[in-house]
Amino acid sequence: MESLKLDRGRLEYLARLPLLLTSSLDVRRVTQVALKHVRDQLKAAASTVYLYETGSGEIQFWALGAGEDSNLQGKKMPAGRGVVGWVIENRKAALVNDTENDPRFFSEIDNELGHKTRNLLCVPLFARGERVIGAVQVLNKQDGDNFNEEDLRFLEQFAAQLGLAVENARLYQALEEKTRQLTVLEKRKNEMITVIGHEFKTPFNIIQTAAQMLVPGLLKDEATREKMLDTIMNGVDRLSRLISEIDNIRYVTAGELQVALAECNLKDIFNELEAVFKQPLQTRSQKLTTAVMEGAGMVRADRALLMVVLTNLLSNAIRFTPDGGQISISAKRSAGMVEIAVRDNGIGIPEDQHALIFEKFYEVGEALQHSSGTYEFKSGGLGLGLATVKAILKAHGSSIELESSEDSGSTFTFRLPAEE
Incomplete structure (x- = not known):
């Protein structure tokens, strides 16, 4: 009789679920509430929705049951890792009542957070066309019990409804964001053309002025003539760099990038960056600090391309931080990956x-206030550095994240696989 009541309770919950999932445009918040109900129905300790990011190939902790550990929110792990990774890759559900003896289980998150996962259920999250967009997982049946097939079927039915709601919400949000971006870009199109023109016009003017000074008979002093020739060469070098930037971004974003993955020592890379930026940091009276936490010293990446990423990020940090400011680059272990910030x-x-x-x-800011330069405060360029960073990280199966607000500094973060 108790079993019948439980079945009826679950069926009634599933019948009410569509109303809950469409009760608000904030689908993540609604999902958190829904997960709490699922957790209660299954008498589990925790419940999570993971989303698979097709661009980077990472798996994100997208929503947790209301009241659960918020430290996991937004955390990412490599694709293919753990039972979740297996479920997403194989498009199959998993019932694991003994995680210690299941080779698919990924224990690093438990180790980081001090948790102990005994058993779990995990089912794929499907969108339209049977495309897998993530997974739903519940952990640790209460009172030491095991999960059963009935529990698994209930979670699959829950996931079938949730997948459609999440996908609809993501499509709606993506459309809204793209519309907003296109509106802003259209308004700033002419400004961007002005910036590009300014970047090329500046070295042309330098070259032209210096060349006019070299008209035969105008300069008698040999030292001055040498100075004008150096000025011309500096202008030519600057033009060459601008043309190279445009050519490189075309190559990088066209999907032609070849990534040569190898073991990379982050301490060595950070030391090299300190040497590269020593002079501009001194000129601007800025302080750069570096830190590599335990277990985060080695990553798997293309070293040359990783240097391009970090060089661009540090260049921007120097240019948009006032004289005397603080800049840092750090690496820490997180969910089997190394998080670099x-x-x-x-x-x-x-x-x-x-x-x-x-x-x-x-480029951030008004075109009329654009100032060409290398490391001067608020100096700008062609606006290609971060587009290059994004493309290189995508080729590594990673993505770039930004935390920032006006007058409050910026933090750029990305993750790479840890190399044991």
Whole structure:
């Protein structure tokens, strides 16, 4: 009789679920409430929705049952890791009542958080066309009990409804965001053309002025003539760099990038970056600190391309941080990956421009205030650095994240596989 009541309770919950999932445009918050009910129905200790990011190939802790450990929210792990990774890759559900003896189980998150997972259920999250967009997982049946097939069927039915709701919400949000970006980019199109023109015009003017000074008979002093020739060469070098930037971004974003993965020592890379940026940091009276936490010293990446990523991020940090400011680069272990962060206490980036700054030729600020330069405060370029960073990380199966607000500094974060 008790079993019948339980079945009826679960069926009634599933019948009410569509109303709950469509009760608000904030689908993540609604999902958290729904997960709490699922956790209660299954008498489990925790419940999580993971989403698979097709661009980077990472798996994100997207929503947790209401009241659960918020430290996991937004955390990412490599694709293919753990029971979750197996479920997403194989498009099959998993019932594991003995995690210690299941080779698919990924214990690193338990180790980091001090948790102990005894048993779990995990089912794929499908969208339209049977495309897997993530997974739903519940952990640790209470009172020491095991999960059973009935529990698994209930979770699969829950996931079938949730998958459609999550996908609809993501499509709606993506459409809204893309519409907003296109509106802003259209408004700033002429400004961006002005910036590009300014970047090329500046070295042309330098070259032209110096060349005019070299008219035969105008300069008698040999030292001055040498100085004018150096000025011309500097202008030519600057033009060459601009042309190279445009050519490189075309190559990088066209999907032609060849990534040569190898073991990379982050301490060595950070030391090299300190040497590269020593002079501009001294000129701007800025302080750069580096830190590599335990277990985060080695990553698997293309070293040359990783240097391009970090060089671009540090260059931006220097340019948009006032004289005397603080900049840091750090690495820490997180969910089997190494999380690398570049932070500054500079001018920050308005939240409505967070997605736009990764577009080619986009620069934060007004075009009329654009100032060419290398490391001078608020000096700009062609607006290709962050687009290059995004493309390189995508080729590594990673993505770049930004935390920033105006006048509050910026933190750029990405993850790479840890190399044991």
